[in-house]
Amino acid sequence: MVTSAAVVAGMPEAVVELLNKALVGELTVIDRKGHLRTDPLIPFWDGRYILMTSSILFSRKLEDIKRNPRVSLSLSDPVGIPAESFSRATIQGDARVIDDDLHRGWYRLLPLWEAKEPIIKTLLKPMQKLGLPLFWERAIIEILPKRVLWWPDGDTARDPQVTDLREAVA
Amino acid sequence: MNLGEALSRLPDFPHAVLVVLDEGGYPLSVATSFRVVDGTVEVTPASLGQSAVRDAVAAQLVVSHIRPYPGVGYDQRRYIELSGTLSVGGPAWRFAPQAARGWDEQDLSFPELCQRALPQARHYLAGLSAERGRPVTPQMGVGWRFFLATRLPFLTATIVPVLLGLASAAYDRHFSPGLAALTLLGAMAVHLGLNVANDIFDTLSGVDAANLTPTKFSGGSRVLQYGLVSLRQMTALAAVFYGVAIIVGLVLVAISGLGLLWLGVAGVLISYFYTAPPLRLVHRGLGELCVALGFGPIMVLGAYFVQTGHYALRPLILSIPVAILVMLILYANEVPDRFADAKTGKRTLVVRMQPAVVIRGYVAAVAVAYLVVIVGVVFGVLPWPTLISLLTIPLAYQTWKGLKAHYDSPYQLMSYLGKNVSLHLYTGLLLVIGVLLGIIVRR
Numbered sequence: 001m002v003t004s005a006a007v008v009a010g011m012p013e014a015v016v017e018l019l020n021k022a023l024v025g026e027l028t029v030i031d032r033k034g035h036l037r038t039d040p041l042i043p044f045w046d047g048r049y050i051l052m053t054s055s056i057l058f059s060r061k062l063e064d065i066k067r068n069p070r071v072s073l074s075l076s077d078p079v080g081i082p083a084e085s086f087s088r089a090t091i092q093g094d095a096r097v098i099d100d101d102l103h104r105g106w107y108r109l110l111p112l113w114e115a116k117e118p119i120i121k122t123l124l125k126p127m128q129k130l131g132l133p134l135f136w137e138r139a140i141i142e143i144l145p146k147r148v149l150w151w152p153d154g155d156t157a158r159d160p161q162v163t164d165l166r167e168a169v170a
Numbered sequence: 171m172n173l174g175e176a177l178s179r180l181p182d183f184p185h186a187v188l189v190v191l192d193e194g195g196y197p198l199s200v201a202t203s204f205r206v207v208d209g210t211v212e213v214t215p216a217s218l219g220q221s222a223v224r225d226a227v228a229a230q231l232v233v234s235h236i237r238p239y240p241g242v243g244y245d246q247r248r249y250i251e252l253s254g255t256l257s258v259g260g261p262a263w264r265f266a267p268q269a270a271r272g273w274d275e276q277d278l279s280f281p282e283l284c285q286r287a288l289p290q291a292r293h294y295l296a297g298l299s300a301e302r303g304r305p306v307t308p309q310m311g312v313g314w315r316f317f318l319a320t321r322l323p324f325l326t327a328t329i330v331p332v333l334l335g336l337a338s339a340a341y342d343r344h345f346s347p348g349l350a351a352l353t354l355l356g357a358m359a360v361h362l363g364l365n366v367a368n369d370i371f372d373t374l375s376g377v378d379a380a381n382l383t384p385t386k387f388s389g390g391s392r393v394l395q396y397g398l399v400s401l402r403q404m405t406a407l408a409a410v411f412y413g414v415a416i417i418v419g420l421v422l423v424a425i426s427g428l429g430l431l432w433l434g435v436a437g438v439l440i441s442y443f444y445t446a447p448p449l450r451l452v453h454r455g456l457g458e459l460c461v462a463l464g465f466g467p468i469m470v471l472g473a474y475f476v477q478t479g480h481y482a483l484r485p486l487i488l489s490i491p492v493a494i495l496v497m498l499i500l501y502a503n504e505v506p507d508r509f510a511d512a513k514t515g516k517r518t519l520v521v522r523m524q525p526a527v528v529i530r531g532y533v534a535a536v537a538v539a540y541l542v543v544i545v546g547v548v549f550g551v552l553p554w555p556t557l558i559s560l561l562t563i564p565l566a567y568q569t570w571k572g573l574k575a576h577y578d579s580p581y582q583l584m585s586y587l588g589k590n591v592s593l594h595l596y597t598g599l600l601l602v603i604g605v606l607l608g609i610i611v612r613r
Contacts, residue, residue, distance in 0.1 A: 133398060
C-alpha cells in the first residue's frame, strides 16, 4: 500500500486512500467504433500508476486499450470502497497493456492484490488453477493518471476538486 | 441481458455511474443517483467542474455491486452497463437506454461465464500470435497437462476392479505379484487411452465445445478447448496408451492363455468405440453399459484369469456391484452434461429420460449393487466379510439426496458427484478387504 505524498506524483492523498481501499472501480475504455465500454475491476496503486489485471477470457477491453489508450476510472461505490472517510473520484488517464508474459508477468501485482483479496493466494494453488487455467493467463493494465476529479464527501452535485497531473507525470 | 430485464433490475442499485466522452476525447465518468421512468432513466445532474456535460449521442449508465468479505475478498458480483443517449438541461437529465450488457453471478456462475468467454481468449491469443510472429499459447507444466489430459484421478475406476480380481484369485490360492503389476499396468493404459480418445472424439464432434457447464467430473478434460495440448499431441498420447495396453495384453495372453485374448479384445474395442465413429456407443445410449462391462466384469475377470488361467463365478459376482457403481459415476456425471450432450446428438440415458426417472434409476441401481453382495453371501458365493461393503450405504444416501436437490445446478451438484466417485472407490475397496478377510476367517 502506497500512501506517502512524496511518491504519489501529485495524486491527492484522499484519492490514494480510495485507490488503496477500493475492491472495485468502473473502468471505461473506448472501443473500435468509438463507443464507450465499462467493466468493474479491482484497482491497485503503485505510487505512479493505477494497475489492474485482466484475464485473456475478458480481454476485449485490452484490445480496445491497445487501439485507444484513453480511459476513465470511477471510484464511487461506498460498499466496494471501505475507506474510512468516504469520498468519490474519477481519474482520467492513458492506459497501456502489458501482456508480454501472460502466465507470470502479472504476478508482480500479487502483493497488492492479496492485500485486498486474500483468497487469491488459495486460488493460485496448482490444483485450484487447474479448474480455470485460462483465467490465470492475464495481462496488466497500467494507467498513467492525467486528471483527477475528487468529490470530498461523495456528493457529485457539488463541484469536484480537479487536479491536473499532466505536468507531474510528464 | 436484454434491455427490459436490465431496466427492471436497475432500482436494486443505490447509485449509477454516468459516462460520457469529454471534449479531449477521454471517457469521463461520474457517480449519480437515478430513477427509472417509463423505460428511460432520470439522472440527477452531476457537476464535473469546468467540464460541462452536454447532450451526448453516446453515453453510458453503469451500475455495479459487490459484497466485501473481510479477510477473504468479495462476492455477490453483479453489474449492468446501459448504452444510450443523454439529454441534459432541466432539473433532471434524461438517459434513454438502447442496449444492455451485464452479469450477475447469482444467475450465471463465474465458471460458466469463463466457459462462455473461451472464444474471446482464443481470439486474443490469435491476435498476439499474429503480432509476434510465433504461437502464443497458455502455459502449464508438462506434468499438470498430463494430469489434466489423462484425467488421472479417475484411475481409481480401474484400480478397484483389478484389485478385486486379484483378491478373488488370492482367495482361490493363486497370486503372482509380477503378473498383478503387469495386469494393473495394462488396465491403466486402456483406461487412460479411453480418457484421451474420449476427449479427442468429443472435441471433433463438438460435444465438449457445446458444454458450457463442465465440472471436474464431467465435460471432458478441456485441455483441447483451453489450447493446453494440441489435437496431434492428444492423438499421440492415446496411441501410446493403447500401444502399451496392446503389448501388455499380448504378453499376458502369452503367459495366461488364449482365454484372456477375447476379453482383452472386447475391452480395447469397447474403450475405443465408446466415442469413436462409426459405432460411437455412448451416443446410442450404450455408454453406461459399456462402462459397466469394461470397468466391471472385463477388468475383474481379466485380472482373475491372469492369475488363475480360468474364469469363475465368484469374481463375476464380485464384479457386478463395482460395475453398477462405476456405471453410476458416468450416469450421474451425465446430469450436468445433458444439455450439451443433447445438442450434439449424444443421446445418453440421462438425455433420454425425465429427471425423476433418472433419480429413480440411480436408487434402483444402487439397491441392486448392495443386493448382489447380500445374495452372494447368502448363497455362499461371496465370503461373509464382504458384507462390510454395506458400510457405504450412508454415502449412497447422501449422493442420492444431493442429486435430487441439485439436479439443475451443475456447480452445487459437483460435491455430490465427488461423493458418487467415492461411493465406487470405498465400496470396491471394502469388497477387496472383505475378500481378503475371507481368506483369514476361512483358516
